[in-house]
Amino acid sequence: MSAETNLTSRAKELVTEFEMLDDWMDRYQYVIDLGGELQKIDEGFRTDAYRIHGCQSQVWLQPGSEGTRIQFKADSDAQITKGLIAILLRVVNGAEAKDVANADLAFLEELELKEHLSPTRKNGLDSMIKQIRLYAAAMAAQSQTSK
């Protein structure tokens, strides 16, 4: 299985999980629960340098890798926001940096989450995706030059 299909299959898995929950409260509860399972970021990354701007709640993203694969951590002071970034990380963590850099992460549309988010959260989510792809692109470029 290629890394690209790996991303897609993980996204599909999430979509299936969400489809099993038909009540909106349950979906939000699930988002919140996913946020609760998020691995803690390391001390020193809850700073302005790692903060994603454009979110009304505070979000910090800690870039990291295992070889050429993405291994990010993140945190937020709001639980729904934390859940949203947990969903993103569940899809991208373990994937090749170059694939994430080029992925459109459109699976979020299928979760039907975006349309239920307020515009400010939507902007925040877009900022998170942008930052994940930026880090991924930088990591992919670095591994390219070090080859």
Add this chain to the structure above:
Amino acid sequence: MQDSQNPGPRSLESIRADFPALHQEVNGQPLVYLDNAATAQKPRAVLDAISNYYERDNANVHRGVHTLSQRATDAYEGARERIARFLGASSSREIIFTKGTTDAINLVASSFGGSKLGPGDEVLISEMEHHANIVPWQLLCERIGAVLKVVPVSAEGDLIYEEFRLMLTERTKLVSLVHVSNSLGTINPVRQIIADAHSMGIPVMLDGAQAIPHGKVNVSDLDVDFYCFSSHKLFGPTGFGVLYGKASLLEDMPPYQGGGDMIEEVDFEGTTFNEIPHKFEAGTPHMAGAIATAAAIEYVEEVGYDFVAKQELELLAYATNKLKSIDGIRIIGEAKEKASVISFLVGSSHPYDVGTILDKMGIAVRTGHHCTQPLMKRFGVPGTVRASFAFYNTRAEVDRLAEALVRVSGMLS
């Protein structure tokens, strides 16, 4: 959504029927609108005033000789008379039309502040001000070398009055305070504030944006020097506000913005300016805004401020008790005198999470810092959830909020 309360001559149900926006579903639930401190819903009378103006009388005001222009001018200047009466101003010359409260404060900061203050002079505000009553003064102080002084707020959310008194000095050239706090609901002791400031010859400006919707304000009785409010919080249209200023002060102030309508005669060698209030109203004004504001005032006075106050105080007491009985809810701001605003936190949950889930249940509240970041810092919170009530809200709606909060609290714990 029928309540058993009897509001007097008109039932709450019939009053609610006047507000079309209240009768809709949001996320599959009947809307519970508790964001009135941000903007209030509009009664049919206001909506009709707007459409009638555009359907019948629309023409540019002043200077027009044709019938429509005269009708529009009559309605527009008639609105100024109506607003002057509403505020208890001694003349409609003291009523300046603005874009809103923010615009009014900027006008006073720029025109009064810019001409009457100098280096080392002080402007006194408080820790509970909206950014609109902070930033214009900061800009002024930067420009002319004046100093901004800030009266602190107690843990309950009251102005610390002894501090206020101590901060009034011969360097103070203006006191600019919020009448009712938008974040906490605190009603400031404005009568005492004005008396104390005047005893030292210091003029007082009040930001009345949150006061006007809840109670009768009489500027002559208060002897306040400047008073301002926004129409949209008084069930009127957005983009329109009022600045009251004592004629003696306004006459002595330079124009704020230049353009049409505010001039007497324009010549490249020099321009002379129109009389007050027109001196401060450059450009084609918001005619429909003025006329619809007069309609809003008419409506509120017909409902009656006695009813408004009774209904809101009952809702505030009822909601405060309900919320306090829910585990983990902490109310921010418990001033002695409060308007119908409750700021609170649910456990350690982020206000955005609470607001998002409440919206899913059809309940509209505000979350965040409410444009009062210094005040949020004072209380050590990133923001709050704020439920603000108007006279058209019901006990049943408070019950919906309370039930929803129990559920939210469970989800976010």
